Amino acid sequence: VGQTNTAIIKNSRAAYNVFGFEIENVVGGEYQNNLAECNTGGFLIYDLDGLRQYGDKSRMYGNISRNNNTYNFTGGGFVGNVPPGSGMITLSYDRIDIFDNLFENNNTGGIIHASYELFPPGDRPSERRIDWYTEGVHIFRNTFRNNGNALPLPTLKNIQSQDLVKFLPAVVGLKNQAACLDPRNAALCGTASAGLIAAACAGNDPANCFRAAAGFRGAHIVWDGLLDVYHPISDCPYPKDKQGKDVPKDSRGKPLYTNDHPNPNCKFNGQNSQYNAYKFQPSSPHARIVPDWWASCIDADNDFSADSLAFANFNGLKGLELVVEERLDPAALAQFPSVLDMSAHNCPVKYGSNLPALPPVVIPPFVRSGNFDPQPSNEVINQLCNATVPVGQVNEAAFSVNCPTLDQYKLFSNPEDPTSAPNGRGVPFALTSKLFSDYSVKYRVLYVPTGNAATYQVGSANSPNTTIQFPVGTIIAKTFAFANEGSNTLTSVETRLLIKRENSRGIKRWDGLPYIWGVEDGKRVARLTLGGGVSTVSWDITDVDSGVRHTGSTDKYQIPDGNQCLSCHANEDVDTGSAPIGPKVRFLNRPYKSESNLPTQQGAHEVLGKNQIQYWCDKGLMGGCPSDLGVNQTTQIAANAERVPTFNKPGDSGFTANSGQDVEARARAWLEVNCQHCHNSRGFAANTGMYLDSLNPVDQKFGICKKPTATGQEGNGGRTYDIHPGNVADSIMPFRIGPTATSPAARMPPLARSVVDVEGHALIEKWIRDVVVKDESKYPGSTGCN
DSSP states (O other): OBSOEEEEEESOEEESSSEEEEEESOEEEEEESOEEESSSEEEEEEOOSSSSOOOEEEEEESOEEEOOOOOOOOOSTGGGGOOTTEEEEEESOEEEEEESOEEESOSSEEEEEEOGGGSOGGGSOOSSSSOOOOOOEEEESOEEESOSOOOOOOOHHHHHHTOHHHHHHHHHHHHHHHHHTSGGGHHHHOOOOHHHHHHHHSSSOHHHHHHHHHTOOOEEEEEOOOOOOOOOTTTSOOOBOTTSOBOOBOTTSOBOOOTTSOOOOOEETTEEOOOOGGGBOSSTTOOBOTTTTSSEEEOTTOEEOTTSOSEEEOOTTTTOHHHHTSOOOHHHHTTSSOBOOOGGGOHHHHHSOOOOOOOOOOOOOOOOOOOOOOOOOHHHHHHHHTOOOOTTOOOGGGGGSOOSBGGGGOOBSSTTOTTSOBOTTOEEEOOSSOOOSTTOEEEEEEEOOTTOOEEOOOOBTTBTTOOOBOOTTOEEEEEEEEEETTTTEEEEEEEEEEEEEEOTTSOEEEEEEEEEEEEETTEEEEEEOTTOEEEEEEEEEEOTTTOOEEEEEEEEEEEOOHHHHHHHHOOTTSSSBSOOSSOOHHHHOSBBOOSSSSOOTGGGSTTBTSBHHHHHHHTTSEESOOSOOOBOTTTOOBTTSOOOOOTTSTTTTSSOTTSHHHHHHHHHHHHIIIIITTSSTTSTTGGGOOOOOSSSOSSGGGTBTOOOSSOOHHHHTTOOBSBOTTOGGGBHHHHHTSTTOOSTTTOSSSSSOSSOOHHHHHHHHHIIIIIOOSOTTTSTTGGGOO
């Protein structure tokens, strides 16, 4: 469960996963009465960076975490760093109550409490909103049995590589072993029981026998011992939002960041740091506020079996500087042995108070919004859809219902041909760069209802999803057809409608309706098919912009169902429902021309060759237009309106053809029209933290040196970063849109295509290889790839 609120996971079993249960960036989470067994790690409560919200307050109780020793079989995201034998992991997440659970037979540790400081520099968050450290963990009334007793033996390569999967258990084992060589820890270490040694030595693995006899082991509770120090306000002031106002904060003074907030300007000892003054007393010497901002309180009512160390603070990588960083730090050598005494975590004794219990998570009861009208009766649908209207007019009254067949809306002069002349005020339009859909040709037509007009609106860096605003009753039709220039034929496969409606309570909504073309009684008919479908298609077409000839076929052309329309069209900052994506001023700033060289009536419409925005304004289809769009009479491009270029037309950006600026502008155009409708801060893929609009800088949020949030090996193709400057082979983006990403888990976009856009893929590779460089002034974050 990720990036949500009031989330409860209960009465479930997870086995043979990398992680069984995961609460990520959740505010108010709860694990209750679950069983995690035979995973790499049982339970995880943590925060990832660069996302829409950061987590706080989770409760974990009544669970069983046992035998989570399966090897880690993934290679991407944070979970790729999880060591086998992890009963539970906490990371960068504040306030967790862990009580009444059973942790047993987990080879590395029952609970592993870690921070991002433990990670190699290249794997640490680069943005400065996320707090690296987990504080306020309250552990009470749990039972721990046989945890940490089968660590892998260390090798120097494991430690030097800083591969957490391999080196963390080794470091923990070495440091615990060093601690137990100190006679002062004899009571805490005890001795391995004869039974445990005998059991470990009974098998055929001498390593297990050695581990048991030598005391090379983890613990019931393992902590990396890392906490931040006070960052002066002069170096790390309270963070501001984009308007220069203070970022909101909770009752304890912690900033409530989202990834919409600017990266704070914070430097401590010359390094990028996080504002953290809220954790410390305001006056010198700025002591830490305890126990609120102490790592954890471990109560005396936990039951620790004597077959394992109860607790180990292994001090991160302190004492290993010579091996890891090739530098000697004599002062840190004293911190090489683990600290096994957990009296500092007995909060009532040490600090005079304990952490207060978190309240139970309560999901509010469902209350009907009242925003939806009852389904219209068949009688009403038949009456509206079969209404008689004058020839050449649209059946505008039917916009409020889903007509069974497309022809009932009377959108086209020839009801069997959606490329014929539009009826009424319908006007065809085209985009500067178009969504790739298996080399289909799109025929888009806008129908603004009589007596109404759209409203001119442009986007901004803060609102890249903004489109032209359309009135209720607007219908936007988009037909997907396949051209065969060899036989001079054009076959329409589907027509999708977006209809803006208003219910009886005045609530406006866009509905997406898929119509599939077929033959009924010898006539071509498009029938409403909310369940979508799959079709076999072929194409032989010359691209009208690049002049490149494309031929091919697929038997996997996907026609989306009604809900899949929402996955692309439903963004939080636009109209409700399946709101339009394409009708943005920057996509429409061009002269109209059909996407195919094959003749159609729409291709000969009077808008042909004219700037589309100017035409809509002149015809009264759109109001609020600028007094002077500055349309060039030769190019028919408006100089005074925003614009993205045609991606496969060198020089269309206004820069010298195939210059670095031109390639980048065209690459960004392709990414925006194909990916940004999901990859934006209010879209379906907001949780990825990668946003691909053309109005914001190309930085880490655009994918520069950004590791994927949650994709596994199949999704990243063995590559490290979304965009690795100058390194196509290590960049995930070209892999996912390219020919080797063949599975649904790997292919992007996940809808709309089953084959590769050859021109688009080549452009993205060229941009990453030849244009994107490691230069912080041009591409912030670009030096962060390790």
